[in-house]
Amino acid sequence: MKKLLLGNYAVARGCYEAGVKVATAYPGTPSTEITEAIAQYDEIYCEWAPNEKVALEVAIGAAIYGKRAICSMKHVGLNVAADPLFTASYTGINAGLLIAVADDPGMHSSQNEQDTRNIAKAAKVPVLEPADSQECIDFVKIGFEISEKFDTPVILRLTTRVAHSQSVVEERPREEVLFKYKKDIQKYVMMPAMARSRHEFVERRLKSLKEFSETLGINKIEQGTRKIAFITSGIAYQYVREAYPDAWVLKLGMVWPLPERLIKDFCSQFEKVYVVEELDPFLEENIKAMGINNIVGKEIFKLTGEYSPSFIKRAVENNEIEVPYKVKQTLPPRLPVLCPGCPHRGIFYVLSRLKDVIITGDIGCYTLGALSPFNAMDSCVCMGASIGMAHGISNASDKKQKVIAVIGDSTFVHSGIPGIIDAVYNGSDILVMILDNSTTGMTGHQDHPATGYTIKGEPTYKLDIVSLCKALGCVAVEEINPYKIKENVEKIKQLLDLPGVKVVIAKAPCRLHRRYKFTISKRYIDFEKCKNCRLCLSLGCPAISLKDKPTIDANLCLACGMCEDVCKFGAISSQKEQ
Amino acid sequence: MKKNINILVVGVGGQGNILFSKILGEVLLNAGYDVKISEVHGMAQRGGSVVTYVKAGEKVFSPLVDRAEADYILAFEKLEALRWLEYLKNNGILIYSDYEIPPLSVITGAYEYPDVEKILQTVGVKACRVEVKKLLSQLGNSRVQNTLMLGFFSRFLDIDEALFKKSIERNVKKEFIEINLKAFELGRRIEMCEVEK
Ligand code: SF4
Ligand code: SF4
Numbered sequence: 001m002k003k004l005l006l007g008n009y010a011v012a013r014g015c016y017e018a019g020v021k022v023a024t025a026y027p028g029t030p031s032t033e034i035t036e037a038i039a040q041y042d043e044i045y046c047e048w049a050p051n052e053k054v055a056l057e058v059a060i061g062a063a064i065y066g067k068r069a070i071c072s073m074k075h076v077g078l079n080v081a082a083d084p085l086f087t088a089s090y091t092g093i094n095a096g097l098l099i100a101v102a103d104d105p106g107m108h109s110s111q112n113e114q115d116t117r118n119i120a121k122a123a124k125v126p127v128l129e130p131a132d133s134q135e136c137i138d139f140v141k142i143g144f145e146i147s148e149k150f151d152t153p154v155i156l157r158l159t160t161r162v163a164h165s166q167s168v169v170e171e172r173p174r175e176e177v178l179f180k181y182k183k184d185i186q187k188y189v190m191m192p193a194m195a196r197s198r199h200e201f202v203e204r205r206l207k208s209l210k211e212f213s214e215t216l217g218i219n220k221i222e223q224g225t226r227k228i229a230f231i232t233s234g235i236a237y238q239y240v241r242e243a244y245p246d247a248w249v250l251k252l253g254m255v256w257p258l259p260e261r262l263i264k265d266f267c268s269q270f271e272k273v274y275v276v277e278e279l280d281p282f283l284e285e286n287i288k289a290m291g292i293n294n295i296v297g298k299e300i301f302k303l304t305g306e307y308s309p310s311f312i313k314r315a316v317e318n319n320e321i322e323v324p325y326k327v328k329q330t331l332p333p334r335l336p337v338l339c340p341g342c343p344h345r346g347i348f349y350v351l352s353r354l355k356d357v358i359i360t361g362d363i364g365c366y367t368l369g370a371l372s373p374f375n376a377m378d379s380c381v382c383m384g385a386s387i388g389m390a391h392g393i394s395n396a397s398d399k400k401q402k403v404i405a406v407i408g409d410s411t412f413v414h415s416g417i418p419g420i421i422d423a424v425y426n427g428s429d430i431l432v433m434i435l436d437n438s439t440t441g442m443t444g445h446q447d448h449p450a451t452g453y454t455i456k457g458e459p460t461y462k463l464d465i466v467s468l469c470k471a472l473g474c475v476a477v478e479e480i481n482p483y484k485i486k487e488n489v490e491k492i493k494q495l496l497d498l499p500g501v502k503v504v505i506a507k508a509p510c511r512l513h514r515r516y517k518f519t520i521s522k523r524y525i526d527f528e529k530c531k532n533c534r535l536c537l538s539l540g541c542p543a544i545s546l547k548d549k550p551t552i553d554a555n556l557c558l559a560c561g562m563c564e565d566v567c568k569f570g571a572i573s574s575q576k577e578q
Numbered sequence: 579m580k581k582n583i584n585i586l587v588v589g590v591g592g593q594g595n596i597l598f599s600k601i602l603g604e605v606l607l608n609a610g611y612d613v614k615i616s617e618v619h620g621m622a623q624r625g626g627s628v629v630t631y632v633k634a635g636e637k638v639f640s641p642l643v644d645r646a647e648a649d650y651i652l653a654f655e656k657l658e659a660l661r662w663l664e665y666l667k668n669n670g671i672l673i674y675s676d677y678e679i680p681p682l683s684v685i686t687g688a689y690e691y692p693d694v695e696k697i698l699q700t701v702g703v704k705a706c707r708v709e710v711k712k713l714l715s716q717l718g719n720s721r722v723q724n725t726l727m728l729g730f731f732s733r734f735l736d737i738d739e740a741l742f743k744k745s746i747e748r749n750v751k752k753e754f755i756e757i758n759l760k761a762f763e764l765g766r767r768i769e770m771c772e773v774e775k
């Protein structure tokens with residue numbers, strides 16, 4: 001039966017059909033649904049790891065033991081996992097190992113736009129790039145075959161518009177695959193003597209992969225009727241096809257290593273060939289390096305952001321689209337905001353009222369604290385960076401500058417812990433605020449080691465962040481209720497003045513999490529008592545807006561009570577007036 | 579030959595436009611079209627402006643709809659209808675809800691919520707306004723705007739009503755099927771606007 005399937009779900013389906021036994025990941029948009037969907041299959045062991053490096057190590061172990069394994073992450077996650085990747089390229093695998101990496105051209109939800117093909121090339125592993133959901137299923141299977149045939153990890157590169165698009169697929173049954181574990185020190189123990197010969201192996205492997213790519217069916221020429229030609233892959237292929245249905249297209253399913261003869265033959269038939277790829281000129285540079293010069297690439301196609309069919313058409317034909325309906329005035333922007341009832345709101349409200357403090361931020365929902373109305377964040381670099389940066393800033397100021405690092409619970413487990421160890425060890429004076437909402441909020445409520453639940457929702461040992469921070473040597477570790485704004489202002493000021501590394505854990509579950517039930521008593525504003533000072537508006541709660549005076553929309557209010565704490569005139573309560 | 583249909587579904591994160599697109603996409607698939615849907619996830623969902631594309635045709639390549647390419651824009655929020663208007667093709671139809679969700683920039687007083695009706699008139703676009711607020715209060719449920727809009731929109735497509743209902747039944751949680759079907763029917767019975775097909 002034909003059905004519509006999200007690209008990420010199709011990757012999961014492909015894994016099921018390919019007999020995968022182990023799946024690991026740390027959640028990250030746009031890759032998250034791969035592992036969530038795999039968790040629905042009882043045949044596959046599946047886990048959230050604390051970070052991508054650990055996730056990949058688990059998958060490498062499983063593959064070497066003889067079980068097909070997949071590890072999924074977003075592009076920035078591959079930086080974290082780069083260390084094991086580069087050496088797994090040397091050891092090779094036993095049963096197949098696939099690493100699904102989702103790039104995010106256009107940065108819909110990422111801190112940078114990076115191109116995974118560069119890391120894959122540096123690690124000397126092959127890369128497959130599907131262009132729709134059916135290819136996601138097919139390429140997973142081909143990926144495992146290549147992985148096993150050439151003894152290599154294989155990267156499946158997705159981009160947002162493949163990962164998060166639904167297109168038509170046909171599902172097939174699962175096939176079990178069997179491999180046995182064999183102890184092999186020469187292959188799996190990478191100390192210099194053995195690694196040297198493995199490096200030779202890696203270079204030979206790349207050569208045979210290149211040879212193989214010439215005849216690999218997913219690198220294919222589609223004949224056209226018009227004398228215009230493209231080399232492309234992945235989602236860019238779809239854009240080209242739509243813009244130029246009658247063009248010649250060399251569609252590359254494997255984008256590293258490249259089929260040199262096929263490309264040379266193709267290019268020799270045309271006066272010029274357009275190379276269309278989002279992000280870096282990866283294909284372009286590697287094709288030029290083959291000595292082919294009749295290609296046109298980044299001199300007309302942009303290096304940043306997403307492409308589209310009309311973008312390609314405009315670039316090739318050098319013209320503009322005409323827009324029939326246009327609104328002339330500037331519209332009010334609608335930026336993302338913390339949800340109504342979000343526990344982070346109270347903390348950022350307090351932080352926005354502190355003077356002369358630098359606040360280093362981190363990756364998660366709470367990154368939104370950097371935006372209006374709080375503007376309470378000075379930096380946001382990568383997972384776990386807040387703590388190290390806070391320590392760096394404090395040191396650079398000879399400890400004169402007060403610094404607060406803000407990090408979520410999931411991010412703290414991901415890579416915040418070593419930062420604390422460093423700060424304590426080096427006698428830092430920073431305050432670390434762990435905003436513990438008992439989940440991974442931004443990516444859609446995934447569990448992690450401090451929630452006490454596995455990816456399948458089964459109860460497990462719950463990492464105790466308080467005792468952990470004490471054990472790491474922090475001088476003060478306190479839990480606070482983020483909704484108690486008045487109390488928290490004082491508490492945070494006091495702690496900020498103490499020497500040493502202090503930790504405040506602002507603990508309250510995400511208001512939108514299915515697991516937690518809240519006793520709801522919505523808040524209302526008593527217009528008699530309201531002095532129209534509008535202080536409550538500075539909370540930035542989407543439920544409170546300004547009519548003549550501030551008003552609370554009962555449809556949106558999640559009854560967190562924070563506004564009641566902020567109003568100086570006692571105008572807000574759970575009593576509905578009139 | 580199935581003719582190509584490009585649809586933009588716009589609104590505010592959390593309004594259910596991914597579910598709407600999924601239901602509509604399945605209807606189109608079962609009606610014999612090739613279909614692609616492109617969704618938005620991540621930061622944009624936290625109350626930001628979001629867009630989802632639904633494309634159907636004999637064969638669909640790109641999942642994206644670009645400026646001046648949409649046959650229909652379905653806006654679940656009034657201001658968002660304006661924001662995405664450039665995506666409408668010449669003689670395309672805008673179907674928008676009268677629902678207003680002021681963005682933070684309006685709440686804090688930095689901007690004013692624009693007079694959407696007036697602007698649409700000056701732009702001169704074919705637009706149908708759906709009195710969602712009134713209809714939802716009739717239903718006594720504020721969370722079925724998407725199926726209500728689907729009911730209205732279903733009349734623009736030459737597709738059997740039963741396919742819509744089946745797709746709703748398959749995609750919403752059991753306990754909400756009834757109310758969603760009711761919303762769909764209510765939407766389908768709304769008096770047609772002037773730009774009727
Ligand atoms: S904080 Fe209290 S008094 Fe001030 S505007 Fe809000 S409700 Fe009115
Ligand atoms: S209106 Fe007040 S009680 Fe309701 S969610 Fe917003 S801050 Fe919390």
